[in-house]
Amino acid sequence: MFLDFIFKKNTKRKSLSVYTVENIKRDWKNIDVLLSQKRPSQLRQALIIADKSLDNALGDIIGESTMGERLKKSKDLFDKNLYNKIWEAHKIRNSLVHESGFEPPYFVVIKSVNNLKEALYTLGIKL
DSSP states (O other), X not given: OOEEEEOSSOOXXXXXOHHHHHHHHHHHHXXXXXXXXXXXXXXXXXXXXXXXXXXXXXXXXXXXXXXXXXXXXXXXXXXXXXXXHHHHHHHHXXXXXXXXXXXXXXXXXXXXXXXXXXXXXXXXXXX
16 A cells, blocks of 8 residues: 655655555654653654654655755645744754754744644645
8 A cells, every 4th residue: 555645746656655654653653652751852852753754754755865855855745834844843853963952942842743743644644
């Protein structure tokens, strides 16, 4: 079974593999556990995994080698508002990983995780 997507500007079909969808669903079970613990380190890890999940989905659909490249090419898959929220969540994830001492507020991390989840729903992945 494959989830098919059609690009607005292109009639070329791209799809998510069953393997990718299963991995994303497994990741989100882990994310739910991490979020329920509400500790800063678990929340950070939840955001990192959520970002990786969207990256994996876009990897199947778009290709390309980095999340940034995938996001640039996925602009037509999301409405403008959600697209901007996805980029913001990815930037926060990057700051968590690359900036020593970066500690975003609780609500920022939760909002970012939820925006990434909404992106996956938009791509047709039921979590």
